[in-house]
Amino acid sequence: MSSEDKNQDIEEVARQDFINNVLIDFKPGDEFYETESTRLKKYGQCLECNKIRTGRKWCRSCNAEYFRQAFSTWTSGNLEIDYFIQNSQIYATSSLTNLEWWPYDIFLDIEEIGRGGYGTVFRAKRKVQRIKGWDYLNNKLLRFEEKDFYEYNGFVYVEYVVLKTIGQSQILPKDFLNEAKRLQRWAYQSILTWGSPILQGFTKNDDTGQYYHVLEYYDKGDIRNIQNDEITWHDRIKIIYHVSKDMYNIHKAGLIHR
Numbered sequence: 001m002s003s004e005d006k007n008q009d010i011e012e013v014a015r016q017d018f019i020n021n022v023l024i025d026f027k028p029g030d031e032f033y034e035t036e037s038t039r040l041k042k043y044g045q046c047l048e049c050n051k052i053r054t055g056r057k058w059c060r061s062c063n064a065e066y067f068r069q070a071f072s073t074w075t076s077g078n079l080e081i082d083y084f085i086q087n088s089q090i091y092a093t094s095s096l097t098n099l100e101w102w103p104y105d106i107f108l109d110i111e112e113i114g115r116g117g118y119g120t121v122f123r124a125k126r127k128v129q130r131i132k133g134w135d136y137l138n139n140k141l142l143r144f145e146e147k148d149f150y151e152y153n154g155f156v157y158v159e160y161v162v163l164k165t166i167g168q169s170q171i172l173p174k175d176f177l178n179e180a181k182r183l184q185r186w187a188y189q190s191i192l193t194w195g196s197p198i199l200q201g202f203t204k205n206d207d208t209g210q211y212y213h214v215l216e217y218y219d220k221g222d223i224r225n226i227q228n229d230e231i232t233w234h235d236r237i238k239i240i241y242h243v244s245k246d247m248y249n250i251h252k253a254g255l256i257h258r
């Protein structure tokens with residue numbers, strides 16, 4: 001078997017795996033199912049292909065094509081991660097469920113904020129924000145800017161992301177993608193609801209070979225006050241998430257939080 005055939009096999013397995021375990025296509029009757037007419041009203045039609053968009057500024061078929069063309073421009077150095085990200089890019093129905101490979105050098109001010117059996121969690125700033133959609137007028141990718149978060153489905157803008165260790169290049173845990181799958185599933189389920197921390201992709205420190213999940217960080221809750229190791233890193237991030245969500249709602253209601 002040539003290495004190309006082998007790669008195609010891995011790709012096909014990863015694709016099926018992603019579809020079976022992660023992709024949620026909401027069916028009629030599901031709480032989150034949106035009919036074509038609902039989508040047309042909410043998101044409009046794609047200016048490129050005329051198909052009804054699947055999310056805000058998001059046409060799944062056009063964006064999938066764009067991402068496909070860019071597959072050869074990046075690699076994580078790990079086939080399974082590559083395919084996991086690629087699949088998310090092909091099947092994403094909105095920017096929320098789209099993952100990226102993040103070069104480690106875009107992260108600044110990396111600071112450890114938690115450590116335990118679950119791994120180590122860092123907080124970092126990032127020079128580049130995540131993808132928002134496609135700008136058809138200028139034919140380029142649109143990325144979030146600070147101001148967007150206030151108007152975009154009630155997002156709270158924070159200047160940080162979370163980096164959570166996965167493992168070293170040569171000794172990644174056998175089931176290292178399970179965590180990513182759970183997070184990705186949450187992202188699909190939280191399209192219309194507030195729920196869980198959202199996975200934005202993966203990164204790797206080339207100096208140490210350490211891979212990381214890149215997650216949204218919800219600021220204001222003081223993560224350092226949560227020292228109990230019984231609490232998983234999921235829970236920690238969830239706590240921060242809900243603290244800041246409450247704070248956001250307080251702000252929105254015009255009240256002042258001190």
Ligand SMILES: [Zn+2]
Pocket residue numbers: 046047048049050051059060061062063
């Ligand atoms: Zn389109």
